[in-house]
Structures are given as structure tokens and as C-alpha cells.
Amino acid sequence: MESKQAVEDHLNKQHIQFLDIMEFTNLDLYGSKNRQLLVWLHLKKNELEQMRESVNHYLGQEDASINEFLNRDHIGGNSAGLGLALIGLIIRGDLQSDLSFAVTGAISKTGDVLPIGLVKDKIQIAEVSGYSYMIIPSENAEEAARIQKEHNVNMQIFDVSHIDEAIQLINELNKKDK
Structure with missing residues (x-):
């Protein structure tokens, strides 16, 4: 058109x-x-394989449920890496959360959170899905703030540069919620 x-x-x-x-x-x-x-x-390497390697390396082991997710059809990119690493920590019992978070961000083998694309779409999808909180890479923070303002997004968006920051944030928000 x-x-x-x-x-x-x-x-x-x-x-x-x-x-x-x-x-x-x-x-x-x-x-x-x-x-x-x-x-x-x-x-x-394709982004999906890079993500699989980074998540498994960070966790120090492979996880069957994470591999099951990654083996599904129509999965692409690497922006689920942070979320998958956090889920791996929850499955292992190293992290607990009573709150629902939208999470996006690529992850390195050492836990650094790397920037992703399609931030606007991911923020809009998270808001439409009813999430109150979203965790994004720090390198996408300026873009996210602009999108949040332009589209009147009524959701708290937090940025992190390392998975340890995401863990700390989740722990703090869970304490506040109690």
C-alpha cells in the first residue's frame, strides 16, 4: 500500500x-x-541459539522447561533471555515472586542485560495484557520512557543492566507488596 x-x-x-x-x-x-x-x-549463530547458550551458561545447567519453550515453533530472537534466566532461578528455588512482571531483554553468558528491538510493541502488549510492572534493558530506557509518555502507558517500567539488578528489584517489589 x-x-x-x-x-x-x-x-x-x-x-x-x-x-x-x-x-x-x-x-x-x-x-x-x-x-x-x-x-x-x-x-x-542465530539469535535463538545464542540465547539458549547464554541462559544455560548463566544458570550453570540446562533446564528441561526452558528447552521445551525454546524448541517450540515460531520462536525467534533473543529478547526472552532475561525472562528465561529469571524463570530458571524460580524453578531452582533461588528466586521467589508473588507478583507478575512483563520481562524483555537479551542476556549475555555473564548475566549482562542487552538491548532488544520492538520496544514499543512489547510495552503495548504488556500493558494490554494487564501487567503492572515491566523490566527492560537499561539501554532501552530512554526509548521506553518516550513511548510510555507518548502512549500514556499506565505501567511501571524498570530498567536493569544485569540480571542481579532484576533479582534485587523483584525481591524489593515483593517485599513492598506484602
Whole structure:
């Protein structure tokens, strides 16, 4: 279609709900294809495998439920890494939480929280899903603050640069909630 407005009008006429419309250029499409070619040629690991390795390395072991999640169809990217590492800690009994959090962020093998893409979409999905709290990478904090203001997001968004900060935050919020 010719414009974002034309796409929006078309979707509205068909009564299809959507959060946002993104424009892709040929550069975006070919960049994605080139990255995939590097994976196929074994010159680069795909993001999902990088995430699996980082989470398992951080936890010091593989976890069957995490591997089950990662083996599902239509899983891609690495932005679930922080959430999976936190779930691994909960499964092991090293972390407890009585609160629900939306969590996004890639993770390194040492627990550093790395930036992710599609922040706007993830924030909007978390809010529509009814979360009161969201944890994001510190490198995405400015973008998240702008999105929160522009879209009147009524959810507390916390940023962390290491998984230890996320653990501390979850523990503090759970104490306040009691």
C-alpha cells in the first residue's frame, strides 16, 4: 500500500485490531536475508541459539522447561533471555515472586542485560495484557520512557543492566507488596 494511513484505514474497515504499523524498506528486508545467510553458512549463530547458550551458561545447567519453550515453533530472537534466566532461578528455588512482571531483554553468558528491538510493541502488549510492572534493558530506557509518555502507558517500567539488578528489584517489589 502507498502509506501507513492506507494500511490503517484498510485494517479498520475489516475490523482488525492492531497496535502499530511499521514500514519496512528494501534495506531492512535484505539485511535480514543477509543475516540469515550467515547463519545458514555457519558463519554466525542465530539469535535463538545464542540465547539458549547464554541462559544455560548463566544458570550453570540446562533446564528441561526452558528447552521445551525454546524448541517450540515460531520462536525467534533473543529478547526472552532475561525472562528465561529469571524463570530458571524460580524453578531452582533461588528466586521467589508473588507478583507478575512483563520481562524483555537479551542476556549475555555473564548475566549482562542487552538491548532488544520492538520496544514499543512489547510495552503495548504488556500493558494490554494487564501487567503492572515491566523490566527492560537499561539501554532501552530512554526509548521506553518516550513511548510510555507518548502512549500514556499506565505501567511501571524498570530498567536493569544485569540480571542481579532484576533479582534485587523483584525481591524489593515483593517485599513492598506484602
